[in-house]
Amino acid sequence: MRRLLTDPDPASAEPPSGAPDVDLDEAYAYPAEAARSSFVRSNFVCSADGAAEVGGRSGPLGGPADRRVFQLLRWLSDVVLVGAGTARHENYGAVVVPAERRERRRAAGLAEVPPVAVVTASAGLDPAARLFAVEVRPIVLTCAAAPPERRAALSAVADVVVCGEQTVELVPALAALAERGLTRVLTEGGPTLHAQLGAAGLLDELCLTVAPLLAGPGRIGIGQGQPWAGPVAMRLVHLLTEDDSLFLRYRRA
Ligand SMILES: NC(=O)c1ccc[n+]([C@@H]2O[C@H](COP(=O)([O-])OP(=O)(O)OC[C@H]3O[C@@H](n4cnc5c(N)ncnc54)[C@H](OP(=O)(O)O)[C@@H]3O)[C@@H](O)[C@H]2O)c1
Structure with missing residues (x-):
């Protein structure tokens, strides 16, 4: 896996942009405070046009690299x-x-x-x-x-x-x-639970895989339910890539 963008925080000890062979344990480590009080991270995969399911399942969206990240996030939680x-x-x-x-x-x-x-x-x-x-x-x-x-x-x-x-x-x-x-809470959704966590201000992080696929219209995205009062701002922690997929880690701003 390659890192395309890194945390712009100058205090961050991340390796330089473009470094190959990213240490995924390090890239997805929970922050220290997550050991003391609830820290909610979500993990989703979606198509390039925003679908979180194809035929009611997320499986067709994820390739081998997504499955590696999916498993790792479980092992860290x-x-x-x-x-x-x-x-x-x-x-x-x-x-x-x-x-x-x-x-x-x-x-x-x-x-x-x-x-x-x-x-x-x-x-x-x-x-x-x-x-x-x-x-x-x-x-x-x-x-x-x-x-x-x-x-x-x-x-x-x-x-x-x-x-x-x-x-x-x-x-x-x-x-x-x-x-x-x-x-250290890892939520894998689905979209209904995810939207409620976001609306309640309880979502600390979103880990999102964007798969190189178009799923077409009529699919569910990563949030379902009532519209929110307004958007929630996030900041990008990292952007990784492998096999044409993007792996984004966002933290609530
Ligand atoms: N792409 C991805 O990464 C990804 C990840 C997860 C899911 N998905 C897809 O998303 C689809 C499922 O979507 P979904 O929105 O139905 O999933 P969901 O959010 O997992 O499930 C909704 C159900 O969860 C329960 N629920 C959620 N919030 C609740 C609350 N505050 N209080 C009580 N119960 C609550 C209810 O269950 P009861 O009906 O039992 O009361 C509700 O019907 C599937 O097609 C799945 O493949 C995709």
């Missing part, structure tokens, strides 16, 4: 946070962490494997889904209005946390994760 739509559409399973990475995580004071946390108002998740047949118990963040029998069924396979009445309130949801020591 304390928890992978997703909306139930993404968990269902993408048939989510466990985060896969190879032995060498487990060791690095342990040495860095992280759990060997980050749990997946799913946000759902309906609690409409199948307890027999592969998401729940995993080494680390997932967390289900739901609300009081979710049908009690569904909550009870999920309690057998996950830690179920109620964070709100009719919907999941995202501030208490992040607080519930932080109480468990899960402050």
Whole structure:
């Protein structure tokens, strides 16, 4: 991978622009404060014309380099946070962490494997889904209005946390994760959850892969839901490239 642009902050110790063989661990390291309080990073892949899905899946958008970044961001996180739509559409399973990475995580004071946390108002998740047949118990963040029998069924396979009445309130949801020591939050969306995090001012970073594809009209982008009151300004931390894809890391300005 090559670096096209680097953090313009003169205090930054980044290597010079254009340097090949970027150290991705360094490029995507969480800031120090993320160990102390919730820091929410999102990771998305989209086509050059802004689509976040093709045929309801993100898989057709990502190539090998995107998959490397996708995995690395998981390995750097304390928890992978997703909306139930993404968990269902993408048939989510466990985060896969190879032995060498487990060791690095342990040495860095992280759990060997980050749990997946799913946000759902309906609690409409199948307890027999592969998401729940995993080494680390997932967390289900739901609300009081979710049908009690569904909550009870999920309690057998996950830690179920109620964070709100009719919907999941995202501030208490992040607080519930932080109480468990899960402050380096990686959200993989989807677009509905992503837009709410952004609207609430809870999104600290966006890691975006732009794939060299045109998906055509009628596709969902990386934000879905109600229009925001105004745009949220971001600053570019880095821009990497491999195989005609762009890898952007933005931080909230
Ligand atoms: N390109 C990418 O990187 C990428 C990443 C992720 C997803 N996607 C694509 O995005 C599509 C899915 O989009 P989506 O917008 O449906 O995904 P989503 O945001 O993951 O899921 C929406 C669902 O999450 C739950 N939810 C979200 N916010 C909530 C809140 N505040 N309180 C309670 N529940 C909440 C609800 O679940 P319940 O219905 O259970 O109540 C809601 O229906 C798929 O096609 C997927 O492939 C693409």
